[in-house]
Amino acid sequence: MQVTMTVNGTEVTEDIEPRTLLVHFLRDTLGLTGTHWGCDTSNCGVCVVWVDEQPVKSCTMLAAMAGGKAVRTVEDLERDGVLDSVQQGFMECHGLQCGYCTPGMMMTGRWLLDHNPDPTEQEIREAISGQICRCTGYSTIVRSIRWAATQGQGSPVTHTTETAGTPS
Amino acid sequence: MTATPETTTRPDRQRRQTEFEDNDQKPVGHGRMLRKEDPRLVRGRGRFVDDVQLPGMLHLAILRSPVAHARIVSIDTSAAQAHPKVKLVVTGEMLAEKGLAWMPTLSNDVQAVLATDKVRFQGQEVAFVVAEDRYSARDALELIDVEYDELPAVVDARRALDPSMPVIRDDLEGRTDNHLFDWETGDAEATEAVFARADVVVTEDIVYPRVHPAPMETAAAVADYDRVDGKLTLWSTSQAPHAHRTLYAIVAGLPEHKIRVIAPDIGGGFGGKVPIYPGYVCAIVASLLLGVPVKWAEDRTENLTSGSFARDYIMRGEIAATKEGKILAIRTHVLADHGAFNGQASPSKYPAGFFGVFTGSYDIEAAYAKVTAVYTNKAPGGVAYACSFRITEAVHLVERLVTSLALEMGIDQAELRLRNLIKPEQFPYETKTGWVYDSGNYEATLRESMRIAGYEELLAEREEKRARGELMGIGVSFFTEAVGAGPRKNMDILGLGMADGCELRIHPTGKAVVRLSVKTQGQGHETTFAQIVAEEIGIPPEDIDVVHGDTDNTPFGLGTYGSRSTPVSGAAAALVARKVRDKAQLIASSMLEVSVADLEWTKGSFHVKGDPSAAVTIQDIAMRAHGAGDLPDGMEGGLEAQICYNPENLTYPNGAYICVVDVDRGTGEVKVRRFIAVDDCGTRINPMIIEGQVHGGLVDGLGMALMEIIEFDESGNCLGGSFMDYLIPTALECPDWETGFTVTPSPHHPIGAKGVGESATVGSPPAFVNAVVDALHPLGIRNIDMPMTPSRVWDAIQGHPRPPV
Numbered sequence: 004m005q006v007t008m009t010v011n012g013t014e015v016t017e018d019i020e021p022r023t024l025l026v027h028f029l030r031d032t033l034g035l036t037g038t039h040w041g042c043d044t045s046n047c048g049v050c051v052v053w054v055d056e057q058p059v060k061s062c063t064m065l066a067a068m069a070g071g072k073a074v075r076t077v078e079d080l081e082r083d084g085v086l087d088s089v090q091q092g093f094m095e096c097h098g099l100q101c102g103y104c105t106p107g108m109m110m111t112g113r114w115l116l117d118h119n120p121d122p123t124e125q126e127i128r129e130a131i132s133g134q135i136c137r138c139t140g141y142s143t144i145v146r147s148i149r150w151a152a153t154q155g156q157g158s159p160v161t162h163t164t165e166t167a168g169t170p171s
Numbered sequence: 172m173t174a175t176p177e178t179t180t181r182p183d184r185q186r187r188q189t190e191f192e193d194n195d196q197k198p199v200g201h202g203r204m205l206r207k208e209d210p211r212l213v214r215g216r217g218r219f220v221d222d223v224q225l226p227g228m229l230h231l232a233i234l235r236s237p238v239a240h241a242r243i244v245s246i247d248t249s250a251a252q253a254h255p256k257v258k259l260v261v262t263g264e265m266l267a268e269k270g271l272a273w274m275p276t277l278s279n280d281v282q283a284v285l286a287t288d289k290v291r292f293q294g295q296e297v298a299f300v301v302a303e304d305r306y307s308a309r310d311a312l313e314l315i316d317v318e319y320d321e322l323p324a325v326v327d328a329r330r331a332l333d334p335s336m337p338v339i340r341d342d343l344e345g346r347t348d349n350h351l352f353d354w355e356t357g358d359a360e361a362t363e364a365v366f367a368r369a370d371v372v373v374t375e376d377i378v379y380p381r382v383h384p385a386p387m388e389t390a391a392a393v394a395d396y397d398r399v400d401g402k403l404t405l406w407s408t409s410q411a412p413h414a415h416r417t418l419y420a421i422v423a424g425l426p427e428h429k430i431r432v433i434a435p436d437i438g439g440g441f442g443g444k445v446p447i448y449p450g451y452v453c454a455i456v457a458s459l460l461l462g463v464p465v466k467w468a469e470d471r472t473e474n475l476t477s478g479s480f481a482r483d484y485i486m487r488g489e490i491a492a493t494k495e496g497k498i499l500a501i502r503t504h505v506l507a508d509h510g511a512f513n514g515q516a517s518p519s520k521y522p523a524g525f526f527g528v529f530t531g532s533y534d535i536e537a538a539y540a541k542v543t544a545v546y547t548n549k550a551p552g553g554v555a556y557a558c559s560f561r562i563t564e565a566v567h568l569v570e571r572l573v574t575s576l577a578l579e580m581g582i583d584q585a586e587l588r589l590r591n592l593i594k595p596e597q598f599p600y601e602t603k604t605g606w607v608y609d610s611g612n613y614e615a616t617l618r619e620s621m622r623i624a625g626y627e628e629l630l631a632e633r634e635e636k637r638a639r640g641e642l643m644g645i646g647v648s649f650f651t652e653a654v655g656a657g658p659r660k661n662m663d664i665l666g667l668g669m670a671d672g673c674e675l676r677i678h679p680t681g682k683a684v685v686r687l688s689v690k691t692q693g694q695g696h697e698t699t700f701a702q703i704v705a706e707e708i709g710i711p712p713e714d715i716d717v718v719h720g721d722t723d724n725t726p727f728g729l730g731t732y733g734s735r736s737t738p739v740s741g742a743a744a745a746l747v748a749r750k751v752r753d754k755a756q757l758i759a760s761s762m763l764e765v766s767v768a769d770l771e772w773t774k775g776s777f778h779v780k781g782d783p784s785a786a787v788t789i790q791d792i793a794m795r796a797h798g799a800g801d802l803p804d805g806m807e808g809g810l811e812a813q814i815c816y817n818p819e820n821l822t823y824p825n826g827a828y829i830c831v832v833d834v835d836r837g838t839g840e841v842k843v844r845r846f847i848a849v850d851d852c853g854t855r856i857n858p859m860i861i862e863g864q865v866h867g868g869l870v871d872g873l874g875m876a877l878m879e880i881i882e883f884d885e886s887g888n889c890l891g892g893s894f895m896d897y898l899i900p901t902a903l904e905c906p907d908w909e910t911g912f913t914v915t916p917s918p919h920h921p922i923g924a925k926g927v928g929e930s931a932t933v934g935s936p937p938a939f940v941n942a943v944v945d946a947l948h949p950l951g952i953r954n955i956d957m958p959m960t961p962s963r964v965w966d967a968i969q970g971h972p973r974p975p976v
Contacts, residue, residue: 037215046894101693102212103438140866
């Protein structure tokens with residue numbers, strides 16, 4: 004079958020098997036490998052993308068179901084070379100280790116801040132509670148999203164490359 | 172530097188480590204530095220194995236046994252072969268013809284790549300299909316018809332040695348039962364003598380259930396065999412690419428120089444990506460047969476049912492003490508369930524890993540342990556989930572026993588530990604089982620955790636709540652790990668010494684590349700190792716690239732597991748930088764026309780003693796080393812070096828953990844309210860990364876303590892085969908972790924670092940359990956097994972505690 008959708012602002016039309024999962028469509032057909040595949044049972048959330056402005060688990064949605072809709076993935080968080088404040092927050096606050104759950108966490112984090120610009124720690128924990136991170140213990144993810152909240156709603160921040168001072 | 176914003180202003184959660192070196196704000200080398208890995212990972216630009224797409228690549232799927240124990244009567248693959256998109260179907264029989272049906276495990280056992288005679292656990296690999304796409308490969312699995320003659324399954328390790336049990340490993344010559352090994356350490360007679368004169372003896376039966384590392388990225392491989400040059404390139408989810416390459420050379424008979432293993436970004440490992448899985452070998456075989464790239468990526472059910480498990484130790488522990496609370500001796504008998512193949516990755520001479528550290532952090536008179544290991548009809552594995560070679564089990568045993576003793580004697584848990592901890596002046600300390608602990612300041616570490624926790628206030632709060640009938644508990648644990656395996660005189664895996672290489676090249680313009688034998692799965696090697704080299708050679712870490720995870724481009728070494736990267740490879744990185752600096756000093760003496768002895772090293776440059784203006788930087792020296800100017804007589808050009816580091820001893824990280832829980836008497840639900848972790852991992856390189864490692868271990872510990880378990884029914888069906896059944900903590904179950912530290916450098920490590928990757932996984936489970944036991948003790952409860960699910964806790968409250976299967 005043929006499916007047409009908007010992915011990260013660009014309309015795409017592809018011939019697919021009707022059973023193709025959205026996660027595999029994004030990864031294998033479009034080559035957008037930032038979205039990951041983790042459990043098949045909607046438990047882990049490493050596959051979270053936005054479909055029409057809502058976070059969804061793309062491993063339990065057919066690509067065909069996204070026909071006519073607008074999909075946003077992690078690859079679209081950075082705009083014009085400027086990182087989203089959520090991306091910057093994850094780097095500043097060590098919100099990632101292996102980086103496998105991170106795209107899904109950041110997509111949820113951005114959605115939360117768009118709807119609740121100043122969330123409490125508990126509100127952040129609830130927002131990401133459908134997603135699993137095996138590395139961080141979540142505290143630094145919470146801090147990362149809080150860091151982004153302090154940068155103001157949706158306003159991109161300048162990507163600083165500062166990493167370290169001079170050797171001692 | 173950018174400070175991490177605190178999410179809370181509660182004073183008890185502020186870091187207050189004024190007594191100890193705080194390098195949070197110290198510029199690099201050692202200090203908080205944002206990770207070099209992150210810019211690609213936050214953009215979704217990491218490259219994980221399943222992201223690899225090669226032209227003409229085919230997809231492999233594995234047919235797995237639906238039963239735990241059965242003879243294979245027949246396999247009919249004709250329908251699968253007739254599938255229009257299928258390119259290849261392979262069974263065990265076909266592999267046997269090529270001598271590839273069995274492969275060695277890391278413990279000198281053999282494991283079936285594809286079953287030939289019998290299947291021995293549910294989920295075992297039986298056949299594979301290669302097709303044009305991943306869905307078609309799965310479709311074709313449904314078309315393979317296997318006839319099984321089912322056998323009784325050995326599920327309960329306690330019954331594995333009964334004469335009535337079927338022999339699982341009848342493939343091994345002369346095998347008449349399911350016994351794997353007996354191993355003992357310590358002195359049984361001396362220990363018995365001490366127990367005989369002790370005032371108090373406490374015994375506990377403690378089950379450390381089977382759990383699974385379950386990294387978010389499952390195992391995967393892309394094999395690409397080039398028939399023209401005879402070279403195999405394998406992208407795989409490997410924590411130990413060099414060890415894997417050598418084993419593939421042995422298994423597949425390929426010349427080792429014609430194998431290149433690439434471990435790209437890895438989505439978490441936790442020990443689960445140390446073994447070689449049959450899927451990797453299947454992908455290699457398929458690419459060899461077809462001459463095109465072949466990808467295998469397991470799904471979550473395959474990961475949980477067939478991938479490397481962890482723990483599964485059934486322990487009886489005994490602790491003896493005087494009436495004053497001086498611990499005299501500890502002994503234990505362990506029944507270890509190793510599954511159907513002995514696939515654990517311990518050093519050869521340590522069949523029970525480093526379980527020998529079960530004497531813990533205490534100065535005692537005698538100790539003895541005996542471990543009996545058996546085969547069962549379960550998936551193989553054994554050393555995984557950040558267990559530090561069975562130290563997790565050892566620490567759990569001793570820390571549960573100490574709290575049981577405290578409760579029995581009516582002595583506070585922390586107080587009892589303070590009375591018995593090894594004292595600073597006793598280091599290096601040789602334990603009664605022969606381990607030489609390198610350094611520690613245990614009392615200071617425990618007191619630091621008590622200070623952060625506000626221990627006295629917590630005790631008072633607990634008493635108030637008890638008076639009201641509420642179930643609040645405080646759990647204490649103090650762990651000592653043995654990491655950084657290991658000295659080659661007594662540690663190897665399949666004959667490969669556990670050393671690690673490191674190569675450092677300084678380019679003419681003073682930038683550098685350092686090449687490691689170890690491999691990050693999220694620990695941040697690209698950052699930490701740049702910092703180690705930066706500290707030693709004076710080049711900013713942003714000017715140092717770290718290359719790892721590619722056997723063609725890195726020196727040999729055994730890889731990242733058992734918290735060995737910083738203790739072994741970190742030492743190699745520091746020493747290779749010093750070796751380069753030594754050469755740089757010779758060049759500097761020539762450039763400045765003074766003797767070597769007249770030079771001083773500071774901040775990346777050599778200057779003449781007493782004259783800081785007469786100086787050359789490491790960048791100046793690098794250009795001279797590669798340039799046309801004179802070099803000291805007889806010196807080769809260039810500025811680079813390589814070493815292979817053989818550690819003198821293990822390193823011994825340690826820490827004190829305090830957990831605070833509230834237990835709902837009506838539902839049995841355990842709420843972890845606070846958790847305080849104070850770690851001493853010696854010299855700290857990047858405090859941000861260390862904190863992250865500790866946090867990650869704590870959530871592992873919380874998961875094992877409260878919800879994670881791989882159980883089986885009586886037929887050997889795995890009951891934890893998806894994330895619907897195998898529960899992993901989310902942000903809602905976790906408290907905001909509170910951390911602190913002390914710094915007691917390792918005396919034999921070049922920079923004093925000890926390793927921290929598994930500390931919290933090792934140290935935290937007994938703190939969680941001790942907290943729940945403390946909460947329930949007024950009800951007469953002294954032991955409860957993990958996972959402490961609401962139903963198990965509720966049963967215990969009702970007076971019917973039950974161990975896990």
